[in-house]
Amino acid sequence: MKFSIQVNEGPYTHQASVSALNFIKAALAAGHEVFRVFFYHDGVNNGTSYTTPPQDDINIANTWSALAKEHDIDLVVCVAAAQRRGIVDEGEAERNKKSGTNIADGFRISGLGQLIEAGIESDRLVVFGD
Amino acid sequence: MSEIKKFCYLNRTAPYGTVYAWESLEVVLIGAAFDQDCSLVFVDDGVYQLLKGQDTTDLGIKNFSPTYSALGDYDIKKIYVEKESLEARGLTVDDLQHLVWEDEDDDWAERDSIILVTKNELAKVIDEQDVVLSF
Numbered sequence: 001m002k003f004s005i006q007v008n009e010g011p012y013t014h015q016a017s018v019s020a021l022n023f024i025k026a027a028l029a030a031g032h033e034v035f036r037v038f039f040y041h042d043g044v045n046n047g048t049s050y051t052t053p054p055q056d057d058i059n060i061a062n063t064w065s066a067l068a069k070e071h072d073i074d075l076v077v078c079v080a081a082a083q084r085r086g087i088v089d090e091g092e093a094e095r096n097k098k099s100g101t102n103i104a105d106g107f108r109i110s111g112l113g114q115l116i117e118a119g120i121e122s123d124r125l126v127v128f129g130d
Numbered sequence: 131m132s133e134i135k136k137f138c139y140l141n142r143t144a145p146y147g148t149v150y151a152w153e154s155l156e157v158v159l160i161g162a163a164f165d166q167d168c169s170l171v172f173v174d175d176g177v178y179q180l181l182k183g184q185d186t187t188d189l190g191i192k193n194f195s196p197t198y199s200a201l202g203d204y205d206i207k208k209i210y211v212e213k214e215s216l217e218a219r220g221l222t223v224d225d226l227q228h229l230v231w232e233d234e235d236d237d238w239a240e241r242d243s244i245i246l247v248t249k250n251e252l253a254k255v256i257d258e259q260d261v262v263l264s265f
Contacts, residue, residue: 006263008150041153080156112160119261120135120164127264 003027004118005037008129010045011060012053017046020128021063028071036074036118037064039107041129044087047077047107061104068106075107076114135260136167141176143265145195146186151179152194154265159197162204169208169259170201171252177215180226180244195227202231202243209243212252 005024009016024034039046051061068075077087083096089103103109119125139158145151161168172180179198186193201209209229216222229243247255256262 008265040157041149081153112157113164115157115263116137116161116164116166119137119263120133120166125261125263127262129264 001027001123002033002035002121004035004122004125006115006118006125006127006129007037007039007043007046008041008127010042011051013042014130016128016130017043017060017064018058020126021060021067023126023128024067024073034071034073035122036076036114038115038118039075039077040081040112040115042085043129044077044082044085047075047082047087047104048102049104050102051104064107065105073106077103077107077109078115079109079111082109134165134167136169136258137161138169138171138256138259138262140171140173140256140262140264141179142174144175145179145181145184146189146191150265151176152192154263155194155197157263157265158201158206159204162206168206169210169255170206171210171212171256173212173215173252175215175219177211177219177221177226180209180211180229181221182225182227198227198229201229205231207231207241207243208245210245210247210252210255212249213246214249216246 005020007017007020011017046060046064048061053059088098088101089109090101093101139154141154143150184193184195223246230240231243232238233241
């Protein structure tokens with residue numbers, strides 16, 4: 001089955017993004033496909049490379065990056081939600097005159113159309129949030 | 131992408147206090163461009179989103195409620211509101227904005243968009259959807 005995933009909450013405060021990670025790992029292990037993960041609301045905060053938790057804590061952003069690299073998963077951060085919350089790639093930095101970028105490896109910033117497309121293209125869209 | 135799917139936007143939260151309601155509406159407006167079969171559902175505190183006469187002056191937050199009246203122009207014709215959620219909050223459909231769409235097959239006559247449903251009827255509506263986006 002082809003899944004897409006929507007993540008509506010940021011890391012650490014809410015369980016949602018770790019649950020989404022666990023779901024994706026289980027789905028892949030069972031032979032399913034993950035077409036796209038779309039990060040919305042505070043979920044965009046999963047995609048900042050500036051995340052630096054204590055060493056005995058999980059680094060959620062790095063976990064997403066590693067998963068994307070290993071399984072070639074499309075991690076998409078909503079541009080409107082990202083602009084409100086300060087998630088910046090090179091294009092956004094140039095457009096909005098920011099001094100740097102913080103998008104984590106394996107993530108890309110794009111529009112809400114990517115979420116709708118994920119709903120159309122996938123057999124199931126699973127939403128993780130409160 | 132020629133396949134038409136049934137998309138349902140499930141709104142459960144009050145309009146202010148969290149951003150879910152406003153950012154849900156942003157998805158609805160973008161999603162309308164994809165020509166899918168679109169339904170909006172308002173349950174629990176989500177019914178407050180459709181209240182008429184919203185004034186956010188003292189909140190210091192943008193009042194986005196006028197946007198709901200534009201949904202008809204985006205070809206959104208099915209807005210389900212759960213009866214039990216209204217009743218539990220002492221509200222009736224008269225407390226909500228009068229939302230309409232224009233029927234091009236009938237000389238652009240205005241039709242009501244809001245469909246009042248019971249919890250059981252709503253469960254059936256949601257069961258018929260292909261994609262449920264929950265906010």
